[in-house]
Amino acid sequence: MEVLSSNKSFGGEQLVIRHAAKATGCDMTFALFLPPGEGPFPVVWYLSGLTCSHANVMEKGEYRRVAAELGVAVVCPDTSPRGEAIAGFDPSDWQMGQGAGFYVDATQEPFAANYQMYSYVTAELPQLLFAEYPLDAQRQAVFGHSMGGHGALVCALRNPDRYRSCSAFAPIVQPSTADWSKRALGEYLGADESAWRAYDSVALIEDGARFPELLVDQGEADGFLNDGLRPWLLADACKEAGIDLTLRMQPGYDHSYFFISSFMEDHLRWHAERLG
Amino acid sequence: MEVLSSNKSFGGEQLVIRHAAKATGCDMTFALFLPPGEGPFPVVWYLSGLTCSHANVMEKGEYRRVAAELGVAVVCPDTSPRGEAIAGFDPSDWQMGQGAGFYVDATQEPFAANYQMYSYVTAELPQLLFAEYPLDAQRQAVFGHSMGGHGALVCALRNPDRYRSCSAFAPIVQPSTADWSKRALGEYLGADESAWRAYDSVALIEDGARFPELLVDQGEADGFLNDGLRPWLLADACKEAGIDLTLRMQPGYDHSYFFISSFMEDHLRWHAERLG
Numbered sequence: 001m002e003v004l005s006s007n008k009s010f011g012g013e014q015l016v017i018r019h020a021a022k023a024t025g026c027d028m029t030f031a032l033f034l035p036p037g038e039g040p041f042p043v044v045w046y047l048s049g050l051t052c053s054h055a056n057v058m059e060k061g062e063y064r065r066v067a068a069e070l071g072v073a074v075v076c077p078d079t080s081p082r083g084e085a086i087a088g089f090d091p092s093d094w095q096m097g098q099g100a101g102f103y104v105d106a107t108q109e110p111f112a113a114n115y116q117m118y119s120y121v122t123a124e125l126p127q128l129l130f131a132e133y134p135l136d137a138q139r140q141a142v143f144g145h146s147m148g149g150h151g152a153l154v155c156a157l158r159n160p161d162r163y164r165s166c167s168a169f170a171p172i173v174q175p176s177t178a179d180w181s182k183r184a185l186g187e188y189l190g191a192d193e194s195a196w197r198a199y200d201s202v203a204l205i206e207d208g209a210r211f212p213e214l215l216v217d218q219g220e221a222d223g224f225l226n227d228g229l230r231p232w233l234l235a236d237a238c239k240e241a242g243i244d245l246t247l248r249m250q251p252g253y254d255h256s257y258f259f260i261s262s263f264m265e266d267h268l269r270w271h272a273e274r275l276g
Numbered sequence: 277m278e279v280l281s282s283n284k285s286f287g288g289e290q291l292v293i294r295h296a297a298k299a300t301g302c303d304m305t306f307a308l309f310l311p312p313g314e315g316p317f318p319v320v321w322y323l324s325g326l327t328c329s330h331a332n333v334m335e336k337g338e339y340r341r342v343a344a345e346l347g348v349a350v351v352c353p354d355t356s357p358r359g360e361a362i363a364g365f366d367p368s369d370w371q372m373g374q375g376a377g378f379y380v381d382a383t384q385e386p387f388a389a390n391y392q393m394y395s396y397v398t399a400e401l402p403q404l405l406f407a408e409y410p411l412d413a414q415r416q417a418v419f420g421h422s423m424g425g426h427g428a429l430v431c432a433l434r435n436p437d438r439y440r441s442c443s444a445f446a447p448i449v450q451p452s453t454a455d456w457s458k459r460a461l462g463e464y465l466g467a468d469e470s471a472w473r474a475y476d477s478v479a480l481i482e483d484g485a486r487f488p489e490l491l492v493d494q495g496e497a498d499g500f501l502n503d504g505l506r507p508w509l510l511a512d513a514c515k516e517a518g519i520d521l522t523l524r525m526q527p528g529y530d531h532s533y534f535f536i537s538s539f540m541e542d543h544l545r546w547h548a549e550r551l552g
Contacts, residue, residue, distance in 0.1 A: 008497070009534035062338050064537070221284070258285035261340070 001132060004029065010068040011036040014058065019128065023120040024081035025113055030125065031058040031076040032133065033067055039134025041073040042275040044268065045163075047121065047144030047151040050180075051099045054078050057145070060257035066265045070272040073135055077121050079147065081114040088115070096184050102175065103151030104199045106188035115188055118199070122155055122162075141271035145169040145260055146224075147181070149216070153201040153234075157209040165274035167215035167267045169260050170222055173234035174202040180228050205237040213244040215270050217263045219253030277408060280305065286344040287312040290334065295404065299396040300357035301389055306401065307334040307352040308409065309343055315410025317349040318551035320544065321439075323397065323420030323427040326456075327375045330354050333421070336533035342541045346548040349411055353397050355423065357390040364391070372460050378451065379427030380475045382464035391464055394475070398431055398438075417547035421445040421536055422500075423457070425492070429477040429510075433485040441550035443491035443543045445536050446498055449510035450478040456504050481513040489520040491546050493539045495529030 001019040008014075012035040021028040031054040035041060044067070048057055054076045057063070067074050080101030083089065087110035088097020097111075106115035130137045142163045144152035149171025156166030175181035176196045189195045197203035218231045225231075231247055238245035253259040277295040284290075288311040297304040307330040311317060320343070324333055330352045333339070343350050356377030359365065363386035364373020373387075382391035406413045418439045420428035425447025432442035451457035452472045465471045473479035494507045501507075507523055514521035529535040 007530055007532055007534035008495075008528040008538075010538045014534055059336050059533075062341070062537075064534075065338070065541075219284075252284040254283060256283050257335075258283035258290055258340075261338075262284075262286045265341075 001128070010064045012064060012068045014064065016054065016058070021120060021124060023116040023124045026081045026083050026086060028078055028081070028120070030054045030078060032129070033064055033074040034133065035068045035071045035073060037071060040136040041071060041134060042139035042141070042272070043073045043075060043129075043135045044271050045121065045140065045142040045152070045155075046074055046076045047103060047142065047148030047155075048076065048079050049144070049146030049148050050079070051094045052079055052148075053099070056257065057260070060261060061264055062261040063264050063268060066268045070268060072268065072272055072275065073133070075125070075129065077125055080117060086114050087111050095180050096187060100147070100184055102147060102181065102184050102188065102199065103154060104185070104188050107195070108188060108190050111188050118154075121151070122159060139164060139275045141165040141275055143167040143169075143267055143271065144171070146229075146255065147172055150175055150201065153214070154199055154204065156211045156214075157201060157204045158198070160209075160211050165213075165271045166211055167270055169263065169267070170218050170224070170229055170255055171201070171216060171231070171234070172228055173231055174200055176200045176203060178228045178230070180224075202233050202237045205241045205243065210241065211243060213246070214238065215246045215267065217248050217250055217266070219255060219259045220249050220251050221253055222255045222259075224255055277404070286340045288340060288344045290340065292330065292334070297396060297400060299392040299400045302357045302359050302362060304354055304357070304396070306330045306354060308405070309340055309350040310409065311344045311347045311349060313347060316412040317347060317410060318415035318417070318548070319349045319351060319405075319411045320547050321397065321416065321418040321428070321431075322350055322352045323379060323418065323424030323431075324352065324355050325420070325422030325424050326355070327370045328355055328424075329375070332533065333536070336537060338537040338540050339544060342544045346544060348544065348548055348551065349409070351401070351405065353401055356393060362390050363387050371456050372463060376423070376460055378423060378457065378460050378464065378475065379430060380461070380464050383471070384464060384466050387464050394430075397427070398435060415440060415551045417441040417551055419443040419445070419543055419547065420447070422505075422531065423448055426451055426477065429490070430475055430480065432487045433477060433480045434474070436485075436487050441489075441547045442487055443546055445539065445543070446494050446500070446505055446531055447477070447492060447507070447510070448504055449507055450476055452476045452479060454504045454506070456500075478509050478513045481517045481519065486517065487519060489522070490514065491522045491543065493524050493526055493542070495531060495535045496525050496527045497529055498531045498535075500531055
């Protein structure tokens with residue numbers, strides 16, 4: 001692991017770290033915020049949306065003040081493998097390939113060799129961090145935005161014993177049927193849509209996955225609300241399954257970091273209460 | 277004026293606006309945050325540092341939460357005229373020309389036609405905004421970072437009746453003698469250094485300018501501390517002049533927005549108390 005930068009902020013330390021990742025077969029860069037103190041700190045994982053790297057939420061998400069106060073560490077991974085030599089390097093295509101890993105383990109060529117983001121964020125990166133930094137593996141939470149809200153919900157529903165809490169900003173709740181994610185799931189996971197269900201929150205709940213409670217904020221002025229996001233599909237599935245979903249529709253808010261930062265404090269406090 | 281974007285954030289409205297500016301002879305873009313409510317709102321001017329546009333502090337400064345709570349508007353102007361046709365267009369030179377207006381009214385060719393940033397931020401842009409938005413011209417404050425901290429101090433010292441309060445993050449307090457600003461002052465204002473004193477906080481105080489009280493935060497780990505910034509020169513001048521300077525040296529903090537955002541709340545509360 002190579003520390004690319006370290007900046008004191010709100011009494012804690014904002015790190016940017018690069019390491020050679022096995023799951024993705026390339027160098028990966030992530031952001032780690034350590035609050036003041038000695039630790040071990042509970043960890044909140046933040047998964048970012050399409051086109052983002054670790055840097056977007058680090059710069060615009062406004063999480064450090066509250067994380068420092070609450071004494072929680074925040075990890076912000078990248079959203080895909082990176083590099084011109086890696087499949088999916090097409091900066092003009094924001095819905096597929098680099099910046100659009102969708103937190104799946106790809107099974108299809110040419111993506112299977114590198115697009116193992118589910119394993120990266122749930123296994124490789126946690127193991128690395130818990131070995132190197134004063135973090136408490138028994139106290140983990142996960143949240144994210146848009147594609148990363150999808151990722152957070154999938155991680156929590158598939159690992160309810162690992163994450164004590166889960167929330168999302170404007171998540172893609174049913175990527176199997178959303179226009180902007182169907183193509184990616186097909187190219188990563190193949191034409192057999194039954195394989196997609198392991199990476200679809202609504203389908204996971206239909207298939208029996210459970211998580212005690214979820215918090216979702218969704219802007220009513222979000223241009224992707226009706227086509228890509230559709231939080232009512234999650235609400236219906238949670239109601240049917242008896243999952244305690246708090247879905248807050250926020251009037252006037254869009255899909256941007258101006259929205260995310262406005263409710264970042266609420267989400268971090270939600271997680272900190274459940275992390276103990 | 278053309279509104280380029282409007283995003284709801286923390287209950288208020290973050291606007292980005294472009295207009296044809298007379299002082300700079302080109303289109304200028306600035307950020308305006310309006311807190312919730314009807315106004316008229318007191319106004320805090322934030323002047324940015326070298327290489328920045330309006331966008332850097334808008335994205336990384338973390339001012340909206342507190343500004344919304346306090347009911348103050350925040351205006352973030354650009355740092356220079358812009359355009360390939362305008363003198364000083366050299367992206368490789370970060371100390372001179374575009375992104376480096378130093379908040380002076382240039383008198384020298386080829387800069388005099390466009391580099392009138394002092395007039396732009398103290399006259400043209402305020403007049404425009406007070407005519408168009410629910411802002412209270414009787415309640416103005418000014419602050420900024422680095423080159424913009426210099427700008428804020430100069431604006432306040434030269435207009436003590438207009439601004440009710442002034443603060444700065446890591447300001448360039450004596451640009452006439454700092455390596456990274458001497459060249460710019462020479463090119464904008466000419467070889468006669470007496471003309472530079474109207475844009476040099478320490479010189480202004482030596483020459484009799486006064487402001488009741490000032491707040492300055494300075495990171496002790498700031499790589500520019502000893503060569504470019506040297507806040508002790510301001511402390512000496514203020515002590516001599518009887519100006520009430522609160523200079524806080526912040527251990528471990530550098531020159532970045534990670535530093536600015538950490539103390540943004542303190543500065544906004546300082547201004548709000550004095551704006552009434």
